[in-house]
Amino acid sequence: MPSLPRFTSFLYTRAIWRRFALTRFVGALALTALSLVVGVGGFMWVEGYSLLEAFYMTMITVSTVGFGEIRPMSPAGRLFVSLYIFFNLLMLAYLLSVLTTYIFDGGLRTMFAMLRNDQEIRALRQHIIVCGFGRNGRKAYHELRANGAQVVIVEQSEELVKDATEGTGEAIMAVFGDATLDETLRAAGVERARALITALPKDADNVFVALTARELSPGITIVARASLKSSEPKLLRAGADSVVMPDEIGGSHMANLIMRPEVIRFLDMISGLGPNKLRLEELSSSELRPELRSLSIRELDVRSRTGATVIGLKHQGGDFTVSPPADLVPAPGDVLLFLGTDAQILTLLQLFRAG
Structure with a gap:
């Protein structure tokens, strides 16, 4: 059998x-x-x-x-x-x-499995939806899962998902259907999701997905893929918060490998592509333990306590401060940016993040 x-x-x-x-x-x-x-x-x-x-x-x-x-x-x-x-x-x-x-x-058994998973996806809150399981969508999915996020795939081709996961033993929650349709995004729990990534091959489809998702869930964060530069303003008008152009990023990456090879190798470490992986993490001032929220960066003593480094601070108004001064006290709404290995970041989260 x-x-x-x-x-x-x-x-x-x-x-x-x-x-x-x-x-x-x-x-x-x-x-x-x-x-x-x-x-x-x-x-x-x-x-x-x-x-x-x-x-x-x-x-x-x-x-x-x-x-x-x-x-x-x-x-x-x-x-x-x-x-x-x-x-x-x-x-x-x-x-x-x-x-x-x-x-x-x-x-x-397949029918019972689908019913069980239907109940599981209905129970999801603050998950992330990835529309399209091609090269970009697959990479986004694995990166999100590596960071502990709950992810639901929206893909028309069942064979594509099957081929990508065959032999891995990985269990994936996916909705098979047209991501531009309201009922498909609702089946993926778009009203309860905190973010959506649309990485479909056609820019027009990504525009429709962004427009539909924004209408169904006004507060959701939307990141869209674009092939053409002319599609970027359309995606932003449709409701996308950010637009990524993989081809343009790839060309810039190749040029920098010639001009600034060591910088690119360091960035590869941060993105998890190098042999010695580094990790970026962020913590808002409200996420810090209550007794730490009034301390300056010097008093937090992140470097000696965890090994990680404070590399930046995003102010509530939207401005960034790179390598913030040691005497700076994060204000309410500010976000601290950290860099370190997985072990260092894990220690950081255990010591500094509120339970």
């Missing part, structure tokens, strides 16, 4: 779920209902039975229990019964094949 693949921990939208998971069950039920209607109608028309008599003859014929006829049938009635029995044998074979598939080939 084939086992349920581990990568199939996906969440289907309701429309897709009904279409694929229940199609054969609905078809079998429809055939059963049709058989009963044809039987009752046929007996009433061919033999002149009353409704109750026709229903009785239909039920004993369908169930093949072998009870006798109400009265002897005409030749036309016997021909009708013969054809009717043959039709019901075909219907029974189809019904058995449906039940066998769902019981023995894992279809029933």
